[in-house]
Amino acid sequence: MKTLVLANQKGGVGKSAVATLLAHYFRKLGCRVLAIDLDHQGNFSDPLRKSQRVAVAEVPASALLTQANPVIPAADFVLVPADRDLSGLERQPSLHNDFANHLRGFLKAMDARFDVCLIDTNPNPDIRMIAALVSADFVLSPIQLNQEALDGVHALLNHPRVGVRKITSMLNPKLHLIGLLPVMVEANPFQRENFLQLVQKFHPILIPYGPKPGQYASMPRRSAVAEAQAEGLVLWEMKKTAARDAWREIEVAMVVIAKAVLDGVPTQTTPITPINGADHGPVAG
């Protein structure tokens, strides 16, 4: 089983929407999918539940951190749903090591039962995010194309608790950053300028696709995505032409991310090096 965590300390950037699309996409590819929602807001749980395609575990997600050996249904698409207790875990620091160890033990126990585990996280850099990142194989960071988000890339890499560099060097050397995925991209001059800035500063951690250099995976802003998320629909099965058009645009990113996860092949071979004076050292070691 390969475990992919959706993480970005910025709220509302599309983590849950990307997690949901990926969950359905991995199913479309025939994978056995375990979906874990570590955000008490439940924006990964709700659309999956509404889709009626998942077996919903009786144990809530907080139990994966607080209990040893939680039991989940025997099915090929299982959701361990968000619950309120998730938000209280940070306030129990003496148990944080246990929380991380329980989640690690659970994921290990699921290794042969699923092909892919997707973990959606809350935007706070708390024990839930740490526990997920220390046990995961991959992390993917959706970001929006605004100045605040670009400034936030530094924290994503270097945050003292949950920065990808910190986690890979101290706690989980196998964690691989698939990359930054610009989402809700709009074709306006403002976003185009920010995209250029992103490429200039951070191209080693964008997600390349296709044979041409400079082609990086992204997702456009399309109302059909929000609608699918709200209604629990599968984007490519929606009747509207707009939804199918949106899927055609989004599929490119899904293909390259799924390939990185399933093949275990990094999309990036380049370490994160300083570009234009940006202060970013290698992610690993």
Ligand SMILES: Nc1ncnc2c1ncn2[C@@H]1O[C@H](COP(=O)(O)OP(=O)(O)OP(=O)(O)O)[C@@H](O)[C@H]1O
């Ligand atoms: N590509 C897209 N096009 C249009 N709307 C989108 C797109 N991606 C996400 N959205 C919508 O934007 C809103 C925020 O997305 P989402 O909930 O996935 O963000 P998030 O990063 O998980 O937020 P949080 O940090 O609160 O967990 C949702 O209403 C979602 O449906």
Ligand SMILES: [Mg+2]
């Ligand atoms: Mg979310």
